[in-house]
Amino acid sequence: METLLDVGNVTRxxxxxxxxxxxxFALRQGQVTCLVGPNGAGKTTVFDCITGFLKPDAGSIRLSxxxxxxxxxxxxxxxxxxRSFQNLRLFEEMTVIDNVIVCLADETGNDPITAILRPFxxxxxxxxxxxxxxxxxxxxxxxAKADHLVxxxxxxxxxxxxxxxxxxxxxxxxxxxxxxxGLGATALDTMVALIRRLSGLGKTLLVVEHNxxxxxxxxxxxxxxHQGRVLAAGDPGDVLERRDLAExxxxxxx
Numbered sequence: 001m002e003t004l005l006d007v008g009n010v011t012r013x014x015x016x017x018x019x020x021x022x023x024x025f026a027l028r029q030g031q032v033t034c035l036v037g038p039n040g041a042g043k044t045t046v047f048d049c050i051t052g053f054l055k056p057d058a059g060s061i062r063l064s065x066x067x068x069x070x071x072x073x074x075x076x077x078x079x080x081x082x083r084s085f086q087n088l089r090l091f092e093e094m095t096v097i098d099n100v101i102v103c104l105a106d107e108t109g110n111d112p113i114t115a116i117l118r119p120f121x122x123x124x125x126x127x128x129x130x131x132x133x134x135x136x137x138x139x140x141x142x143x144a145k146a147d148h149l150v151x152x153x154x155x156x157x158x159x160x161x162x163x164x165x166x167x168x169x170x171x172x173x174x175x176x177x178x179x180x181x182g183l184g185a186t187a188l189d190t191m192v193a194l195i196r197r198l199s200g201l202g203k204t205l206l207v208v209e210h211n212x213x214x215x216x217x218x219x220x221x222x223x224x225x226h227q228g229r230v231l232a233a234g235d236p237g238d239v240l241e242r243r244d245l246a247e248x249x250x251x252x253x254x
Contacts, residue, residue, distance in 0.1 A: 050068075050076075097130065
């Protein structure tokens with residue numbers, strides 16, 4: 001499989017704290033990679049650097065061989081990378097389907113002036129976007145909740161809606177930050193099944209996940225981070241069975 005994303009020797013500091021220290025790993029196209037490690041390992045900082053929320057101090061990030069480090073986050077989305085967040089960042093005053101529609105790519109006819117001067121064209125654009133949003137909601141299992149307010153659906157369904165909004169960007173590479181955190185058993189199984197389904201549809205995923213059982217279940221590759229560095233990357237079984245890494249992950253060892 002071809003390398004889709006290459007993170008090369010990336011460093012990022014906040015004052016005297018080095019959150020990333022020569023961080024390097026690669027993502028293969030069509031695979032699920034789980035990013036694991038103790039709290040403070042630098043996992044979310046990696047997400048922020050890849051998606052343009054932070055600019056690395058040094059190192060390179062390449063998507064299909066093209067450098068993207070330092071690009072604006074909108075440009076990175078247009079190039080095919082989208083992410084979810086630990087805090088859901090949903091529009092709670094809007095319906096489920098409208099939360100998806102606002103994430104769909106802009107097109108001519110979706111602005112107020114066109115709506116006034118060319119109302120039929122504008123209506124056609126809205127109809128097309130509504131159909132796209134309904135198809136995405138069906139993929140994540142939320143079509144029956146399309147017209148509900150976000151506040152009227154469960155926390156697990158809100159997590160699925162976050163994935164739907166990421167899918168609405170039509171990105172090839174999806175970065176999911178702790179998608180299973182806080183979920184009960186049924187909702188957790190639903191999320192795991194969705195991640196598998198997205199992989200089957202050809203999406204490439206980078207997932208921050210703390211539950212090693214889930215990691216073994218969904219990952220093609222595991223990247224283990226500690227103190228801003230990648231200590232190991234490879235087959236889930238090989239990485240997760242290393243005693244030295246287990247001591248760091250569960251026992252706080254160095």
